[in-house]
Amino acid sequence: MSSLPTVEDLRLVEALARHGSLGAAGRELLISQPAASNRLAALERRIGERLFDRDTTGARPTPAGRALAVEAAHVLEHLEAIFDRARAAARGGSITAGTFASLASWVFPALGDLLGEVTVHQVADHGDRLVEWVGEGSLDVAFVAIANQMRLPATVTALPVARDRPAVLLPEGVRLGSGRKPFAGLDVVAYTYDTSTATLHRRISELGGRPRRAATAETAVRMGRLLGCPIVLPRGLGVSYAEPGEEISPMTIPGRLTLFMVTRRPVPPELSAAVAGLAARLGLEPASDSSRPGEEM
Known part of the structure; x- marks a missing residue:
């Protein structure tokens, strides 16, 4: 047997x-x-x-x-996707791409637009699992923010694609205080897509707030609106979720996040060409190969 x-x-x-x-x-x-x-x-x-x-x-x-x-x-x-991938390959090529849930609705449309005729099969899961699947060959590319915070399989390479910073999204009617503790007395819902949650919560506490963790960006936004409190999340996501009457606060929270593209070696040529325009499509600052773990949040 x-x-x-x-x-x-x-x-x-x-x-x-x-x-x-x-x-x-x-x-x-x-x-x-x-x-x-x-x-x-x-x-x-x-x-x-x-x-x-x-x-x-x-x-x-x-x-x-x-x-x-x-x-x-x-x-x-x-x-279940094998036949679809075979048909797509016959028509003009396909790739299987993955990212985590909070970025899926942001990354996949931009990637599909940049790749043109190439069909993008979408997978959403945790970043470490996506990287593992790229290493084993069942995923062509993963867009994650933890590539410089984990041990990568020997078969893959990680290229920095875009940078982002934490920002404060204020639901309608929510105001911050002044001085050194603008979050004084406030619950603050926080979400970040790398492994720096504990650091982010500490910084919110130092600014006088009571940090509340959210599992996804959408959860953070819904919690903040329901509770009527500030929401700290990556700026790009904050801008995409903001509704009329809401605003991104000009206050600065220290930290930096880097979005990486993880592929097997060598990088597929169609992805090399597309990734150059991905940061602009996402409304983020382009990253460079000089990104280092010490620069992250």
């Missing part, structure tokens, strides 16, 4: 993680509950680890099960 999981194995693990029930997973996959249970048991024997804790209330993934479900979803997504 092959030690590799089958597509049916991956579909079962992914469906079971979503539904939390062998019966529900089996119905989605058009197999009986006993058949689903037997397949899962056989897979666990092959792996040598328990993947789901099962009782009368349902099935809950173990740490091994959660890890396998994430990988299964990634592999299945890749498989």
